[in-house]
Every structure is written in structure tokens, then in C-alpha cells.
Amino acid sequence: MSEARREALLWVAQRASAAVLAVCVAVHLATMIYAVQGGLSAAEILGRTRGSVGWLAFYALFVVAAAVHAPLGLRAVLAEWFGWRGRACDAALAAFATIVAAAGLRAVVAVFV
Amino acid sequence: MSATLAVSVWRGGADGAFRDYEVPRHASQTVLDVVTWIQRERDPTLAYRFACRVGMCGSCAMTVNGAPRWTCRTHVDKVAPDGRLRIAPLANLPVIRDLVTDMRPFFDKWARARGRFEGRATRADDFARVPPDSEKRRAAEAGIECIGCGVCYAACDVVARLPEYLGPAALNRAWTLVNDVRDAAGLERLRAVAGAAGCHACHTHMSCTERCPKRLSPTAAIAGLKRAVAAAALRGEL
Known part of the structure; x- marks a missing residue:
């Protein structure tokens, strides 16, 4: 893949994941604020998330979007502030993305099962 | 309005320094007028670029009090109400000498x-x-x-x-x-x-x-x- 195409597609990925995150963060915050209004306990929250395919899908999407978005932002910071770019940098960021996705999805599964 | 302007002008190349000049202040004076006065009246070795003086050619751009501007279209009154001017070459370009950058x-x-x-x-x-x-x-x-x-x-x-x-x-x-x-x-x-x-x-x-x-x-x-x-x-x- 040409450098131009790769950079353009990464840019699309960052913008698309940002659009997903904008919705997810809003829903997440609104739900949290709503859920704790009446002094909801952790057990009660787990009671609502366990077995809920809807919440599983929502938070899985949230985690994937964050795992795509954050490393791409870091990539720009590393290139501009520290001059680190290229294959090694991209490999490190892919590893970071994998860790974010794995840790996030683990948490999503933990409140589902 | 004070009678004079306190003007600091970048002199030399990338490792140069600001030098201070006192310049008579006039109504409707532009920053390019100030630079030209310094060259004609105080130091003919001052290097700067200009051509049209009316905002058509774009060759007189310099850093004026921290911001890049066309000096020919920048009135002193607008950017130096306190009578102080700091004039440097354009940023992000190599300095050739004084106010002239390599474009x-x-x-x-x-x-x-x-x-x-x-x-x-x-x-x-x-x-x-x-x-x-x-x-x-x-x-x-x-x-x-x-x-x-x-x-x-x-x-x-x-x-x-x-x-x-x-x-x-x-x-x-x-x-x-x-x-x-x-x-x-x-x-x-x-x-x-x-x-x-x-x-x-x-x-x-x-x-x-x-x-x-x-x-x-x-x-x-x-x-x-x-x-x-x-x-x-x-x-x-x-």
C-alpha cells in the first residue's frame, strides 16, 4: 500500500472512530449519571449488564473505537513532539492498540457473564 | 501619541540579535515606513524586502510584535499603541540577513x-x-x-x-x-x-x-x- 493511501485510510479510521466515540461517550456518561441517581449498587448494575447483549455490543464497540482512536492520536504526538515515526513506531502503537482492546474487551466480557 | 517609537529590529543571521532604534512617529505610519526610515536615516546596511508598498506583491512580510504581517499594510497605531515595535524576519524560514528570509x-x-x-x-x-x-x-x-x-x-x-x-x-x-x-x-x-x-x-x-x-x-x-x-x-x- 502506498504511503499516501495508508495515511489517508488511517485518517479516515481516526475520524470514523471519533464519530463513534462521540456517541458512545455521551451514552456512557448519561447512563452512568442516570444509573447512580437512586444510589444503585454495583450488584444492581451487574444485574442489568449480565446477559444483556445490547450492552455487550455497545461497550464492545466503544472499546474497539477507543483502541483505534487513541493510538492514532498518540502516533501524531510521537511524530511531532519526539520525531518518532516509521515501522518500529507503528509496531509499538499496534501493540498498544492490542493492549487497549484486550483490556477493554476483558472488562466488557466480565460484566456480561 | 508619543513623539518617537522604540523599535527593536533583528540584525544578523539566525544567530543575530535585536538592536534598538528610536524612530520619529507620524500619523498613518506603516511598519514598512519605520523599517525604511531606519535604513535611510540610521543604518543603510539594514536588509529587508519590499516592492509594491500597497499590499499586492507580498514581499514585505515580517514578524511584527510576534505575529507575521505585511508591513506595508500594517499601521503602527494598530499594532503598537504603546509605541513599541519588535520587528523580526518571518518565522519558520531560514534567515539570510536581518529581515530577509530565504523563501x-x-x-x-x-x-x-x-x-x-x-x-x-x-x-x-x-x-x-x-x-x-x-x-x-x-x-x-x-x-x-x-x-x-x-x-x-x-x-x-x-x-x-x-x-x-x-x-x-x-x-x-x-x-x-x-x-x-x-x-x-x-x-x-x-x-x-x-x-x-x-x-x-x-x-x-x-x-x-x-x-x-x-x-x-x-x-x-x-x-x-x-x-x-x-x-x-x-x-x-x-
């Missing part, structure tokens, strides 16, 4: 961004007919009045961080050509402006748009390039 990196980037019209018509073809109110013509129109003064380039934080970044002027020029229906270099130009040193490096700080003396919006042009490049990449054309 080569700036124009080399226009070439790298393929900022040159590449037609496909021959003399046998009829004139191209471009409706003035067509979407593409209007997009080209928005950026076509750039005179290459370098103010946006000097104002750009991304150029300062990322010296290989093409910069707002070259990308604005490329966008006008992307919208020129007569131009034949479409995809090659999109390839030239894509990538880490191209339009995708822009952070949308909009310093270029804020500073452009022609009130153009290179930021809008760069956003247009990002969209055009993304569309081409998604179609698999890049």
Missing part, C-alpha cells in the same frame, strides 16, 4: 504539492467553459487570490513542529488546482499532498486563516484536500 523552502513545497497547473487541452481544442457558479469553480475561487507572501507559513504551528510539512499556502494552492476542471494532474496531486507531511498533518489550529492578509482560509482548503484524499483512498485510487 526557497516555502516555494519548493509549492512544487512538491504540485502547485502548478497541468493542462490537457491542445491549441486545437476550444476554450474550456467553466460556469462561474459551479461548485468546483467557487471552491477554486475561494483560494485563488493567494500571492505567496508566506504569512500563513510563518504563522503555522505545525510547520514549526514538523519542518517537512507542506504548509498552508502550498496546500491551498493544490486545492485550487484540484478544483480546476481543466487540470489533468488530479490523482498525482492528491498523492503529493496526502501523508504525514501533507494535509493530514494539519491540526486545524487556523493560525493561517487568522493571519492571512487576503482573508483566505487555507484551513478550509486543507479540510477539502483531506476529504478528497480520503475519498480517493477509499476508492482505492491512491
Whole structure:
């Protein structure tokens, strides 16, 4: 893949994941604020998330979007502030993305099962 | 209004220093008037550029009290109400001497961004007919009045961080050509402006748009390039 195409597609990925995150963060915050209004306990929250395919899908999407978005932002910071770019940098960021996705999805599964 | 201005002017090359001058103050005085007075009355070795003096040529751009400006169109009253002026060469470009910068990196980037019209018509073809109110013509129109003064380039934080970044002027020029229906270099130009040193490096700080003396919006042009490049990449054309 040409450098131009790769950079353009990464840019699309960052913008698309940002659009997903904008919705997810809003829903997440609104739900949290709503859920704790009446002094909801952790057990009660787990009671609502366990077995809920809807919440599983929502938070899985949230985690994937964050795992795509954050490393791409870091990539720009590393290139501009520290001059680190290229294959090694991209490999490190892919590893970071994998860790974010794995840790996030683990948490999503933990409140589902 | 005080009778004199306290003016600090950059002297020497990149490792030079500011030197202070006291300059008589006048009504409707421009910063270029101040620089010219210093050269004629105090130090004929002061190097600076100007040509038209009326905001047409774009050669007198300098850093005035921290911001890049055309000195010929900048009234002292507007930028130095306290009577103090600090005049330096344009930022983000190598200093040759005093207030003169080497503009080569700036124009080399226009070439790298393929900022040159590449037609496909021959003399046998009829004139191209471009409706003035067509979407593409209007997009080209928005950026076509750039005179290459370098103010946006000097104002750009991304150029300062990322010296290989093409910069707002070259990308604005490329966008006008992307919208020129007569131009034949479409995809090659999109390839030239894509990538880490191209339009995708822009952070949308909009310093270029804020500073452009022609009130153009290179930021809008760069956003247009990002969209055009993304569309081409998604179609698999890049």
C-alpha cells in the first residue's frame, strides 16, 4: 500500500472512530449519571449488564473505537513532539492498540457473564 | 501619541540579535515606513524586502510584535499603541540577513504539492467553459487570490513542529488546482499532498486563516484536500 493511501485510510479510521466515540461517550456518561441517581449498587448494575447483549455490543464497540482512536492520536504526538515515526513506531502503537482492546474487551466480557 | 517609537529590529543571521532604534512617529505610519526610515536615516546596511508598498506583491512580510504581517499594510497605531515595535524576519524560514528570509523552502513545497497547473487541452481544442457558479469553480475561487507572501507559513504551528510539512499556502494552492476542471494532474496531486507531511498533518489550529492578509482560509482548503484524499483512498485510487 502506498504511503499516501495508508495515511489517508488511517485518517479516515481516526475520524470514523471519533464519530463513534462521540456517541458512545455521551451514552456512557448519561447512563452512568442516570444509573447512580437512586444510589444503585454495583450488584444492581451487574444485574442489568449480565446477559444483556445490547450492552455487550455497545461497550464492545466503544472499546474497539477507543483502541483505534487513541493510538492514532498518540502516533501524531510521537511524530511531532519526539520525531518518532516509521515501522518500529507503528509496531509499538499496534501493540498498544492490542493492549487497549484486550483490556477493554476483558472488562466488557466480565460484566456480561 | 508619543513623539518617537522604540523599535527593536533583528540584525544578523539566525544567530543575530535585536538592536534598538528610536524612530520619529507620524500619523498613518506603516511598519514598512519605520523599517525604511531606519535604513535611510540610521543604518543603510539594514536588509529587508519590499516592492509594491500597497499590499499586492507580498514581499514585505515580517514578524511584527510576534505575529507575521505585511508591513506595508500594517499601521503602527494598530499594532503598537504603546509605541513599541519588535520587528523580526518571518518565522519558520531560514534567515539570510536581518529581515530577509530565504523563501526557497516555502516555494519548493509549492512544487512538491504540485502547485502548478497541468493542462490537457491542445491549441486545437476550444476554450474550456467553466460556469462561474459551479461548485468546483467557487471552491477554486475561494483560494485563488493567494500571492505567496508566506504569512500563513510563518504563522503555522505545525510547520514549526514538523519542518517537512507542506504548509498552508502550498496546500491551498493544490486545492485550487484540484478544483480546476481543466487540470489533468488530479490523482498525482492528491498523492503529493496526502501523508504525514501533507494535509493530514494539519491540526486545524487556523493560525493561517487568522493571519492571512487576503482573508483566505487555507484551513478550509486543507479540510477539502483531506476529504478528497480520503475519498480517493477509499476508492482505492491512491
